[in-house]
Amino acid sequence: MVVATPTPLLRRGNNKKKTAAFGVPIIDLSDDKSIASEMIVKACEDYGFFKVVNHGVPKKVIARMEREAADFFSRPVSEKGRAGPAAPFGYGSKNIGFNGDKGDLEYILLEANPLSLSQRAKNFSNDPSTFSSVTNDYLSGVRKLSCDILELVAEGLWIEDNSIFSKLISNSHSDSCFRVNHYPPFIAPNNDDEDELNNNHLDLSPNPSKSKVGFGEHTDPQILTILRSNDVSGLQIYTHDGFWIPVPPDPNEFFVFVGDSFQALTNGRFTSVRHRVVSINSWKSRMSMMYFAAPALDAWISAPPQINNIITSNVYRPFKWGDFKQIVYSLRLADSRLDYFKNHT
Numbered sequence: 001m002v003v004a005t006p007t008p009l010l011r012r013g014n015n016k017k018k019t020a021a022f023g024v025p026i027i028d029l030s031d032d033k034s035i036a037s038e039m040i041v042k043a044c045e046d047y048g049f050f051k052v053v054n055h056g057v058p059k060k061v062i063a064r065m066e067r068e069a070a071d072f073f074s075r076p077v078s079e080k081g082r083a084g085p086a087a088p089f090g091y092g093s094k095n096i097g098f099n100g101d102k103g104d105l106e107y108i109l110l111e112a113n114p115l116s117l118s119q120r121a122k123n124f125s126n127d128p129s130t131f132s133s134v135t136n137d138y139l140s141g142v143r144k145l146s147c148d149i150l151e152l153v154a155e156g157l158w159i160e161d162n163s164i165f166s167k168l169i170s171n172s173h174s175d176s177c178f179r180v181n182h183y184p185p186f187i188a189p190n191n192d193d194e195d196e197l198n199n200n201h202l203d204l205s206p207n208p209s210k211s212k213v214g215f216g217e218h219t220d221p222q223i224l225t226i227l228r229s230n231d232v233s234g235l236q237i238y239t240h241d242g243f244w245i246p247v248p249p250d251p252n253e254f255f256v257f258v259g260d261s262f263q264a265l266t267n268g269r270f271t272s273v274r275h276r277v278v279s280i281n282s283w284k285s286r287m288s289m290m291y292f293a294a295p296a297l298d299a300w301i302s303a304p305p306q307i308n309n310i311i312t313s314n315v316y317r318p319f320k321w322g323d324f325k326q327i328v329y330s331l332r333l334a335d336s337r338l339d340y341f342k343n344h345t
C-alpha cells in the first residue's frame with residue numbers, strides 16, 4: 001500500500017506562507033509487484049523522489065555502517081585531514097567539488113568498488129579490513145535495492161527487458177560512488193518576538209540567522225541515489241509546482257532520488273529532483289549516507305525506443321556517462337548540466 005506523510009509546503013520566494021499539505025510518496029517493496037511498479041513510476045514522474053519501506057537491507061548492516069562513519073567523524077580534525085582533501089574522493093570539509101561551492105559540513109566520498117575501498121580504508125579506520133567489509137556489505141545492500149527499484153521501473157514502463165536500467169549499474173565497471181555527510185549541530189540565535197507572533201517557525205528560507213545551508217541546492221548527476229539518514233532533519237526537496245518541502249527524516253527507511261541520467265534515460269519523462277540540506281535548530285548532528293548508482297564511464301546514456309511513442313522526439317542526444325561526468329565537474333553544484341546535451345529543435 002502507498003501512504004503519505006503530511007508535511008508543510010513552502011513556496012520558493014514566499015516561504016512565509018503555509019499553503020498546502022504534501023506527502024512524500026511511500027513505496028512498500030513487499031507489495032504486489034504490479035502495484036509497486038506502477039506506484040514507483042508515478043512517484044518518479046510526480047516528484048522524482050520517494051521513500052521505500054520493506055527494502056530488504058538488514059538493520060544490522062545499516063547500523064554497522066553508521067557506527068564506522070560516526071567513529072571516523074568523531075576523530076580530531078588533524079587526523080581526519082590526513083584522509084583529504086577530497087579530490088574528488090577522500091575526506092572533505094566545507095568545500096564541495098572544485099568550483100567554489102561551500103557547505104556547513106564534512107564528508108567522506110568513496111568509489112563504491114571493493115578494490116578502491118580496500119586501498120583507501122586505512123585512511124578511515126584503524127581497522128581497515130573491518131571498515132572495508134562493513135562498507136562493502138552496506139554497498140551490496142543498497143546496490144541490490146537500486147537494482148530492484150530499476151527493475152520495477154522498467155516493468156512499470158512496460159519495457160520487456162526488465163534489466164534494461166539495472167544492468168547499467170550492476171556492471172562490474174560501474175562508476176557508482178558512496179558519500180557520508182556529517183552536518184554539525186546548528187542552534188539558531190533566539191527567535192525574536194515578531195517571529196513568534198507570525199508563527200513563522202516554518203520559514204525554511206536559508207536565512208543565516210535561523211538556518212544554515214549544509215548542502216546547497218542541486219540535482220544528483222547519476223541514475224538513482226539511495227539515501228539513509230539519522231533522525232536529524234534538514235533535507236528539503238523542490239517540487240514541480242515550485243515548493244521547497246522538508247522531508248521528515250526516517251532512520252529505518254531509505255529515500256530514493258531520480259538523478260539527471262535517469263531523466264535522460266527516460267527522455268525527460270522523469271525529472272531529477274532538486275534538493276538541499278538546510279540545518280535548522282538541532283543540538284544533534286545530521287549524518288546521511290548516499291549511494292549514487294552510476295553506469296560505467298564508457299556506457300551510453302540514451303532513452304530506449306520503448307520509452308517514446310512514434311511521434312516523440314529525443315530531448316537529449318545520447319552521451320557517455322564519462323563525458324557527462326566531465327561536464328558535471330566543470331560546473332557548479334546548482335547548475336543544470338543536462339541542458340548541455342539537449343537536442344535543438
Ligand SMILES: C=C1C[C@]23C[C@@]1(O)CC[C@H]2[C@@]12CC[C@H](O)[C@@](C)(C(=O)O1)[C@H]2[C@@H]3C(=O)O
Pocket residue numbers: 088096097098099101109177179218219220221222292328329330331332333
Ligand atoms: C560542485 C560539485 C560537487 C559535485 C560535482 C560538482 O561539480 C557538481 C555536482 C556535485 C555532486 C552532487 C551529488 C553528489 O554528492 C556528487 C558526489 C556528484 O556526483 O555530483 C557531488 C560532486 C562532488 O561533491 O564531488
Ligand SMILES: O=C(O)CCC(=O)C(=O)O
Pocket residue numbers: 179181215220227229235275276277288290
Ligand atoms: O545529506 C543529505 O541529506 C543530502 C546530501 C546530498 O544531496 C548529496 O550529498 O548529494
Ligand SMILES: [Fe+2]
Pocket residue numbers: 218219220275
Ligand atoms: Fe544530492
